[in-house]
Amino acid sequence: MKGLHLTADLYRCRCDEAWLTDPQKLGAWCVAAVQAVGLQAVNQLFHAFPATAKGKGGVTATVLLAESHVCLHTWPEEKAVTCDVYVCNFSGDHTAKARGLMFALVNRFQPEWTEQRSLDRGEEEA
Template sequence: MQGLHLTADLYQCRCEPAWLTDARILGDWCVEAVQAVGLQPVNQLFHTFPGTDGAPGGVTATVLLAESHVCLHTWPEKKAVTVDVYVCNFGGDHSAKARGLMFALVNRFQPKWTEQRSLDRGGEDE
């Protein structure tokens, strides 16, 4: 059950608006980013929410990995994104791949600032 769980809250993103509102564009890119760092996607779900009060809706993009998952939620009205990357280290240490993926995801959105956290999951003697 050992693994690494990374989270990032991205604020005042300066990317093109489509990255925050178009599930297909964001989702396809997420799968490519996962593969680029050497993780294995096994399924995915991408959803654009309806807009409200004339503002576009956000996106949830989830990629299930053989190693665990990646999930993003966008708030275009706030130019904000939350990112969750979790990898299990059962068959090998995937921590460097998870960190590389998080780096790529954060850079995609060009935030003015971020709040990032890292949590080691599971115990040593499992």
């Protein structure tokens, strides 16, 4: 189950508001980004949350991959996004693809700053 888990917290995103509030727009772009880096989407779920007193509701976008998953959560009232990319390296090393996908996600939202983390998952083979 060796793999790579990448996370990014994006703050003060300068993208168009629709990227934070429109589940169809964000979802279609996520699927295209997955394909562009050479990963394989096998299912997807895009959900919009209702507006609150603070403004428009955010979106959760999840793309299940043959290699694992990508998931985003948006907070338009905060202009913030969390990104989660996990790939298992069972059938091959997908590390570069995961890093390329995270790079594309961060660039899509144009944050003023990010906090990114990388976690190697599973044990090394003996």
